[in-house]
Amino acid sequence: MSFTDKYEMVCGVETHVEMATKTKIFCGCSTEFGGEQNTHVCPVCLGLPGVLPVLNKEVVNLAIKAGLALNCEIAEFSKFDRKNYFYPDLTKNYQTSQYDLPICKNGWLDVTVNRANKRIGITRAHMEEDAGKLVHSGETIMTSSSSGVDYNRTGVPLLEIVSEPDMRSIDEVLAYLEQLVQIMDYAGISDCKLEQGSVRFDINVSLRLKGTEQFGIRTETKNLNSFSSVRRCLEYETERQAEALDDGGEIIQETRTWDEGRGMTLSLRSKEEAHDYRYFPEPDLMPLVIDRDWVERIRASLPELPAAKKARLQSHGLSEYDAGVITAARAMAAFFDQALARIDDAKLLANWVMGDLSGLLKTNGRSFEDSPVSPEQLAGMLTLIKKGDISGKIGKNVLEEIYNTGKDPETIIKEKGLVQISDESELGIIVDGILTANEKSVADYQAGKESALGFLVGQVMKATKGQANPGLVNKLLKEKLAQ
Amino acid sequence: MTIFKSLEELHHMLVNKEISCVELTRSYLDYIDSADSQVKAFLTVTADSALMKAAKVDKKIAGGESLGPLEGLPMAMKDNMCTEGIPTTCGSRILKNFNPPYDATVTERLKAAGAVLLGKLNMDEFAMGSSTENSGFHPTANPWDLERVPGGSSGGSAACVAAREVPFALGSDTGGSIRQPAAFCGVVGLKPTYGAVSRYGLVAFASSLDQIGPLTTNVRDNALVLNAIAGHDPKDSTSVPFVKPDYTQFLENNVKGLKIGIPDEYFASGLNPDVAEVIQKAIRTFESLGAEIERCSLPHTEFAMPAYYIIAPAECSSNLARYDGVRYGYRAEADDMIEMFKKTREKGFGQEVKRRIMLGTYALSSGYYDAYYLKAQKVRTLIKQDFDRAFEKYDVLLSPTAPTTAYKIGEKSDPLAMYMGDVYTIPVNLAGLPAISAPAGFVGGMPVGMQLISKHFEEGTLYKAAYAFEQNTEYHLQMPALLKEVR
Numbered sequence: 030m031s032f033t034d035k036y037e038m039v040c041g042v043e044t045h046v047e048m049a050t051k052t053k054i055f056c057g058c059s060t061e062f063g064g065e066q067n068t069h070v071c072p073v074c075l076g077l078p079g080v081l082p083v084l085n086k087e088v089v090n091l092a093i094k095a096g097l098a099l100n101c102e103i104a105e106f107s108k109f110d111r112k113n114y115f116y117p118d119l120t121k122n123y124q125t126s127q128y129d130l131p132i133c134k135n136g137w138l139d140v141t142v143n144r145a146n147k148r149i150g151i152t153r154a155h156m157e158e159d160a161g162k163l164v165h166s167g168e169t170i171m172t173s174s175s176s177g178v179d180y181n182r183t184g185v186p187l188l189e190i191v192s193e194p195d196m197r198s199i200d201e202v203l204a205y206l207e208q209l210v211q212i213m214d215y216a217g218i219s220d221c222k223l224e225q226g227s228v229r230f231d232i233n234v235s236l237r238l239k240g241t242e243q244f245g246i247r248t249e250t251k252n253l254n255s256f257s258s259v260r261r262c263l264e265y266e267t268e269r270q271a272e273a274l275d276d277g278g279e280i281i282q283e284t285r286t287w288d289e290g291r292g293m294t295l296s297l298r299s300k301e302e303a304h305d306y307r308y309f310p311e312p313d314l315m316p317l318v319i320d321r322d323w324v325e326r327i328r329a330s331l332p333e334l335p336a337a338k339k340a341r342l343q344s345h346g347l348s349e350y351d352a353g354v355i356t357a358a359r360a361m362a363a364f365f366d367q368a369l370a371r372i373d374d375a376k377l378l379a380n381w382v383m384g385d386l387s388g389l390l391k392t393n394g395r396s397f398e399d400s401p402v403s404p405e406q407l408a409g410m411l412t413l414i415k416k417g418d419i420s421g422k423i424g425k426n427v428l429e430e431i432y433n434t435g436k437d438p439e440t441i442i443k444e445k446g447l448v449q450i451s452d453e454s455e456l457g458i459i460v461d462g463i464l465t466a467n468e469k470s471v472a473d474y475q476a477g478k479e480s481a482l483g484f485l486v487g488q489v490m491k492a493t494k495g496q497a498n499p500g501l502v503n504k505l506l507k508e509k510l511a512q
Numbered sequence: 513m514t515i516f517k518s519l520e521e522l523h524h525m526l527v528n529k530e531i532s533c534v535e536l537t538r539s540y541l542d543y544i545d546s547a548d549s550q551v552k553a554f555l556t557v558t559a560d561s562a563l564m565k566a567a568k569v570d571k572k573i574a575g576g577e578s579l580g581p582l583e584g585l586p587m588a589m590k591d592n593m594c595t596e597g598i599p600t601t602c603g604s605r606i607l608k609n610f611n612p613p614y615d616a617t618v619t620e621r622l623k624a625a626g627a628v629l630l631g632k633l634n635m636d637e638f639a640m641g642s643s644t645e646n647s648g649f650h651p652t653a654n655p656w657d658l659e660r661v662p663g664g665s666s667g668g669s670a671a672c673v674a675a676r677e678v679p680f681a682l683g684s685d686t687g688g689s690i691r692q693p694a695a696f697c698g699v700v701g702l703k704p705t706y707g708a709v710s711r712y713g714l715v716a717f718a719s720s721l722d723q724i725g726p727l728t729t730n731v732r733d734n735a736l737v738l739n740a741i742a743g744h745d746p747k748d749s750t751s752v753p754f755v756k757p758d759y760t761q762f763l764e765n766n767v768k769g770l771k772i773g774i775p776d777e778y779f780a781s782g783l784n785p786d787v788a789e790v791i792q793k794a795i796r797t798f799e800s801l802g803a804e805i806e807r808c809s810l811p812h813t814e815f816a817m818p819a820y821y822i823i824a825p826a827e828c829s830s831n832l833a834r835y836d837g838v839r840y841g842y843r844a845e846a847d848d849m850i851e852m853f854k855k856t857r858e859k860g861f862g863q864e865v866k867r868r869i870m871l872g873t874y875a876l877s878s879g880y881y882d883a884y885y886l887k888a889q890k891v892r893t894l895i896k897q898d899f900d901r902a903f904e905k906y907d908v909l910l911s912p913t914a915p916t917t918a919y920k921i922g923e924k925s926d927p928l929a930m931y932m933g934d935v936y937t938i939p940v941n942l943a944g945l946p947a948i949s950a951p952a953g954f955v956g957g958m959p960v961g962m963q964l965i966s967k968h969f970e971e972g973t974l975y976k977a978a979y980a981f982e983q984n985t986e987y988h989l990q991m992p993a994l995l996k997e998v999r
Contacts, residue, residue: 122833307876312719
C-alpha cells in the first residue's frame with residue numbers, strides 16, 4: 030500500500046525572496062549578483078565595530094507591494110528585531126530581521142490544482158538581511174581544509190514569506206510556489222532568478238493518517254532553489270516519513286538539508302540543538318510607522334497580476350489552458366498584451382505566440398524579453414494573414430525573415446514578392462492551365478472522387494509557389510469543374 | 513604655562529600668533545610625556561599625525577586665513593570611537609590590533625573643525641565599569657590622588673582633562689560614564705540628549721543608551737565642543753534632525769527665576785553625608801543667585817538600577833557577539849575553529865565583560881524574556897514618565913552626580929557595590945535626557961560633582977545653570993597637586 034492511500038501530507042513553505050533593489054538593505058553597497066568576491070562591501074555590511082544600519086526605503090516599498098499582491102494586511106506599526114545566532118557568514122553574529130511585528134500578515138493565494146480551486150493562507154511576510162556565502166576549498170565543508178567567506182551577498186534585502194500549513198499534495202505545493210514566484214516577478218519584487226539563488230524555499234512537511242485532524246511531527250528542509258528539487262525532496266521526504274511511521278518509528282522534529290546529487294534529505298540539526306534566537310527589538314533602527322496614504326499609493330502602482338491577467342485573456346476568448354500558458358511567464362504575457370493591442374484576434378495571436386514564435390526563440394536560446402520579433406511586427410504579420418494578403422504558410426516564412434533581418438512584414442513580402450495572388454482573372458488563367466494539364470484528375474473529380482480536388486488545389490499552389498489565395502483557388506476550381 | 517588655559521584663550525593665542533600651532537601641540541605632547549607616566553590616561557599617543565596636522569594649521573595662519581574656534585587645538589578621544597588607521601581598542605585585548613578603516617562621525621566632525629588629535633584614551637573594557645580598573649590594559653589614576661580611581665568608564669578622558677594633558681576630550685556615557693568620572697576628577701562632563709550626537713563609529717556597548725559627549729575644564733569649553741559634534745547624521749538612524757543652536761549663546765550669568773527641582777530619591781541612604789553637604793551648599797548657591805528651589809519626587813528611581821542591568825547587558829550580549837577572532841583583532845591559537853572562538857573570547861574579554869554577556873544572554877533567552885527584558889522596558893517607560901511629570905514644573909533637576917568621591921584603586925571588588933556608584937546617573941540614560949556634571953566642591957581634597965538634568969534637547973539650559981554656578985564659585989579653578997609638581 031502506498032503512503033498516499035494511508036497518509037495525508039501537511040506542508041507549509043517559507044520562501045526567501047531577494048528583493049530587486051539596487052543597494053543593500055542597510056547600506057549603499059551594490060546588490061548586483063556575480064561581482065568579484067568581497068567587492069560589494071563596506072564597514073556597515075561587514076559589521077565592523079561601531080557601524081550602524083540605515084534602512085533602505087525602497088525595501089519597505091517593495092515589501093508593502095509584495096504584501097498587497099499577496100492580499101496581506103500591511104502593518105501600521107512595524108519594527109526590526111535582532112535574531113541572535115552564530116553563523117560564519119553573518120559578520121555581526123545576529124541577523125536584523127522582524128519578529129513579532131512583521132510588515133505584512135494574514136494574506137492568501139488562490140491556486141488551481143486538477144481543476145479544483147484552493148486557497149493557501151499566508152501567515153506573514155517580513156523583511157530581513159541576507160547572509161554572506163561560504164566558499165569551501167574542497168567539495169563540502171567537511172572535506173575542506175579551509176573555507177573563505179564572500180560577503181557580497183551580506184545585507185542583500187530579503188522578504189521571507191511564510192505560508193500556512195495548508196498544502197496537502199506535492200501538486201498543491203508546486204502550484205503555490207509557481208504562483209508565488211510569478212507574482213513576485215510580475216510585481217517587480219524580485220528578479221526571481223532561481224538559479225542564482227534569488228528565491229529559496231524551506232519546506233516543512235509532516236504526515237498524518239488520512240481522516241485525522243492532528244498534525245504529525247514535521248521536518249524542515251532548508252534552502253531548496255528549484256521547483257524540481259522541491260518535488261524530488263517532497264517525494265523523498267514523505268516516503269521516508271511514511272516508512273518510518275509504518276515501521277512504528279517516530280519522526281524527529283529536526284532541520285534537514287537536501288542533497289541534490291544523492292536525491293535525499295539529510296539531518297542537519299535536531300530539536301535538542303534548536304537555537305534560542307533571543308530576539309529583541311533592534312535598538313539601532315527606529316520603529317516603522319507606515320501611513321495609509323503610502324500604502325494606497327503603492328496599491329495604485331501595482332501592475333495587473335497573473336490571476337487577473339489570465340481572467341482577462343479568457344474574456345478575450347482564450348481557453349483556460351492557453352491563458353495559463355501565456356500568463357505563466359511575465360515576458361511572454363507582456364509581449365502578448367502589446368501585440369493584442371494591435372490585432373483583435375486573441376486566439377490567432379495565442380497560436381502564433383505559443384507556437385511558432387516560442388519555438389523560434391527556444392531554438393535560438395532566446396526569450397521573449399529579448400525577442401528580435403517585436404509585438405508590433407507579429408501583429409502586423411497576422412493582420413496581413415487576416416486580410417488575405419498572405420497565407421498562413423507564407424506567414425511562417427515571413428516570421429523567420431523578421432526574426433533574421435528585423436525588417437517589417439510589409440517590407441518582406443514586397444521585397445520577396447510574397448503577396449498572395451487574389452486577382453480572380455490572373456488566377457483563372459493559371460487554373461485553366463492546370464485543368465488542361467491534368468485531364469485524368471478532372472475526370473476523376475467529375476466521376477465523384479472528391480480527393481481529386483485537393484490534388485488540383487495543390488498543383489495550383491505549386492505553380493504559384495504558394496502565393497495563390499487558397500480560398501479563391503478552391504472557388505475557381507469548383508466553378509470551372511462544374512461547367 | 514599654556515596648558516592651563518581655556519579653549520578660548522588658546523584660540524586667541526594662535527590667532528594673535530603668540531604661539532604657533534606646532535609649538536602648542538609640542539608643548540602638550542611634552543607634557544603628556546611627563547604627566548601620563550603617572551596618570552596613565554592614554555592608550556595611544558598620535559604625536560606624528562598631530563604635528564603634521566598642526567603644521568597645516570600654521571600654514572593657514574601664515575596665509576592669513578581665519579581659524580574656527582577649535583582649529584589647531586589639542587584633544588583626545590576615548591578609545592571606543594573609531595579613528596581611521598589609528599588603533600581603536602575599546603580598552604579590550606580582543607581589539608588590541610584593530611585599526612578601523614573608517615572614522616566615526618564625531619571624529620570626522622572634529623577633523624573638519626580642525627582640532628588636533630593627540631591620542632586615544634583608556635577606558636573600562638567596552639565601556640563596562642565605573643572605575644577604569646576594568647581596562648584590558650592598565651588602570652588609569654585619578655590626578656587628584658594617584659592611588660584613587662578616576663571613575664569610569666570614560667576615566668581616561670576625565671583624568672587627562674583634569675591633569676590638563678589636553679584641554680578637551682570626548683567620552684561616552686551609557687549609564688553615567690561621562691558624568692561620574694567628571695565628578696571624580698573635578699571636570700565638566702556633558703551627556704547630551706540621546707540622538708543629539710551621532711553614534712556612528714562609536715563601538716557599541718548598549719545601543720539604546722550610549723551617547724558621546726565632551727569633557728572639559730569649564731562650561732564654555734564644553735559648549736564649544738558640543739557645537740562641533742552635535743547635529744543630525746544620516747548614518748545614524750537614531751540621530752534626530754533637530755535645529756542645533758550655538759550653545760555658547762546660553763552662557764549668561766543669570767539664573768533668576770530658573771526652576772530647579774531637587775529629587776528626594778537622590779538624597780536617600782547610600783549618599784555620603786559629606787557629599788550631601790557639598791550638594792546642599794551648591795543648592796544654596798543657586799538659591800542665592802535667584803533660582804527657585806523646590807523638593808520633588810521621581811518615584812520609580814529605585815527600579816532604574818535593576819532595569820539598567822537587564823537592558824544594558826541584553827544589548828551588549830548582542831553587540832559583542834561579533835568579536836570572534838576571525839576578521840580583526842586578537843585571535844587565540846587553537847586546533848579547530850570552535851576552540852579558536854572559545855579561546856579568543858576567554859582570553860580576549862575581561863571578567864566584567866563576560867559577566868554582562870552572560871547576564872544579557874540569560875535575560876533574553878526564551879522563557880525569561882518576559883520576566884526580565886520586557887519588564888525592564890516597562891520600568892524604563894515609567895522612569896521616562898517620572899521625568900516628564902517633573903519637567904512640567906521644573907527647568908532642571910539637581911542632584912549629586914555620584915554618592916561618594918573617588919575611591920581607592922582595588923577598593924571595590926564587589927561588582928554590585930561598584931554598580932551602586934551610578935545610581936544617580938543611570939535614570940537619565942534610560943530616559944534619554946541630557947545631563948551635565950560640574951565641579952561643586954571638595955571632600956577630603958577630592959572633587960565632588962553636581963548633576964543637572966533637563967528636558968530633551970535642552971542642553972542650553974544645563975549650560976546656563978552650570979555657567980552661572982561656575983561664575984560664582986571657584987571649584988573649577990582648583991587643580992590637582994600633581995600639576996604643581998610637574999610644573
